[in-house]
Every structure is written in C-alpha cells, then in structure tokens.
Amino acid sequence: MASKRDWLEEGLRILSEDGAPALTIERLSTRLGLTKGSFYHHFKGMAGFRTDLLAHYEDEHTNRYIADAERAGEAAGAKVGRLLELVLEDKAASDGLEIAMRAWALQDAEARALQERVDRVRVDYLESLVRGLAPAERDPGPAARLLYLLWVGAQQLVPPMPAEELREIYLLALRSVERDEGSRRRGRSS
Numbered sequence: 001m002a003s004k005r006d007w008l009e010e011g012l013r014i015l016s017e018d019g020a021p022a023l024t025i026e027r028l029s030t031r032l033g034l035t036k037g038s039f040y041h042h043f044k045g046m047a048g049f050r051t052d053l054l055a056h057y058e059d060e061h062t063n064r065y066i067a068d069a070e071r072a073g074e075a076a077g078a079k080v081g082r083l084l085e086l087v088l089e090d091k092a093a094s095d096g097l098e099i100a101m102r103a104w105a106l107q108d109a110e111a112r113a114l115q116e117r118v119d120r121v122r123v124d125y126l127e128s129l130v131r132g133l134a135p136a137e138r139d140p141g142p143a144a145r146l147l148y149l150l151w152v153g154a155q156q157l158v159p160p161m162p163a164e165e166l167r168e169i170y171l172l173a174l175r176s177v178e179r180d181e182g183s184r185r186r187g188r189s190s
Helices: 004-018 025-032 036-042 045-070 076-089 091-107 109-133 141-155 163-189
Strands: none
Touching: 004 025, 004 036, 004 045, 004 091, 025 036, 025 045, 045 076, 045 091, 045 109, 076 091, 076 109, 076 163, 091 109, 091 141, 091 163, 109 141, 141 163
16 A cells, blocks of 8 residues: 555656646556555545645655755754755655646636745745845845755756756855955945
8 A cells, every 4th residue: 555655756757758738547547556545545535636646746845845944953044055955855856746737826816825935935945045145135035046046047958957057056156145245344344
C-alpha cells in the first residue's frame, strides 16, 4: 500500500511532466500500480487530492527550503548561501514543476491563490535575508525581488539554464547588493 506522500509525490511528477489536466485518479493509480480504492483510502476524490497536492507542493518546495536555510545559522549570509545550494540541488527536478504550477494557477482559482501565497512567502523570506545583509535604512524589497525573478526567469529558458550558470548569476547579483552596500558605507564615512 502506498502512503499518502507516495500519491502526492507521484502527483507532483505527473504535474511536472504533463501539467494539471493529466492529474487523474486512473493515471495516478496506473503509475503507482495500485487500485483506485487505494487512492480513496487517502483522499476524498480528485478535488481533495488537488487541495492536498497544492499544500504538499507548498510544504516541500517553499516551507522546507526556508526551514533548511534557517538551520544554517544566525548570519543572513549563511542562510542565503544555504538557500542557494538547496534551490540549485533541486533545480533539475523543480524547473518543470514550477512552470506547471504557474500554468495551473492561470486556470484554477485554488492553484492561483496558492501560487500567490508561495510567491509572497518566498519574496518575504528573501527580503528578511537581504535585510540582514544591508543597513536598516535600506529597502530590501528590490534586491529580494531581483533574486526571486532570476529564479522564476531562469525556469522559463529553453533549454533550461544549467545550475552552475545560474549559481554564477546569483553570485553576481549578490555581489552587486554587497557592492552597493559597500559604496553606501564609504559615502557615509566621507
């Protein structure tokens, strides 16, 4: 018998490969080699599955990253570094999923609400990290949004951008934030 998590992980794979219309009980059951009864053991129909799938996506592809980055220590720089590593480690698997989630959000109100929340949580977390790298008087919003837009934009490229190339771009962006901060400090000391 497959666990609820097994069903949800298979759902994310199907979503990533073929989009939300491909999420059917029959397709899930066939891919897991299980009966539809096993599906109904865990979910109250397809609507319940989709709701649980959205929550699972948020937990695994947002909340888990934030929790893991927070364990990197007190310093914002360490958290940024850890978050970058986590995102790049999962890049190959998450690119298709992120695109599929955004496509689903264009067609479904529940998915749209989830995507808006996920985007807000991710940008807010990046703002908190940038705030830790910059002085209190500096607005961390633009730098945080830049970092997030790099991630979202990189997922749209065909063929996908290799993780190492994306790492270089992130490090360039982070250096520009730090360089901007350094020039602000020098300007105050003159």
